[in-house]
Amino acid sequence: EPEVTQTPSHQVTQMGQEVILRCVPISNHLYFYWYRQILGQKVEFLVSFYNNEISEKSEIFDDQFSVERPDGSNFTLKIRSTKLEDSAMYFCASSDGTSGRQETQYFGPGTRLLVL
């Protein structure tokens, strides 16, 4: 069964450093998403991406965040200058974008980011 994959599974970085989180969405999917879950808190939407551009973003997704689809398979989330409060589990998801009410977002296993 096709699945969303994410690398790395864990990343530790120093405050102020740039990090890139990588995702490989399901191959025929058209919409891609990033969510985050701060420890003990809700899963929060960050951004959705369609047709090589951001289709929707939350207020969390400020100028320090960016997303890119550098090739036909990868989808990345870049955090330019990490802050302590960026420590969280980051989930990538994808959906086929064609099914209307049948559409489902499929989630990857997550990348746990720790900013020291």
Next chain:
Amino acid sequence: AQSVTQLGSHVSVSEGALVLLRCNYSSSVPPYLFWYVQYPNQGLQLLLKYTSAATLVKGINGFEAEFKKSETSFHLTKPSAHMSDAAEYFCAEGRRALTFGSGTRLQVQP
């Protein structure tokens, strides 16, 4: 703004007992509703989704949920809990930008 409320951050049941996890949504238009499950150290797996075809939705692993517009609820049930059901369960609403509830951790006692 949409909101999703899950009553009870922790629910504990005995093996074989009924599981009831509560979810209320706020959308005033026909909602897109989902239940996801998260097992330890894993991602979110879809249990079921409301598509408006039927108010009672059957999902994987014996779970089902009933959409009640009058109560703005989408509670998740399973007639008989199994030890393997122990996990965190999230209710979510939305088309693209999903809004999640705070989650309910289900414990199943032997």
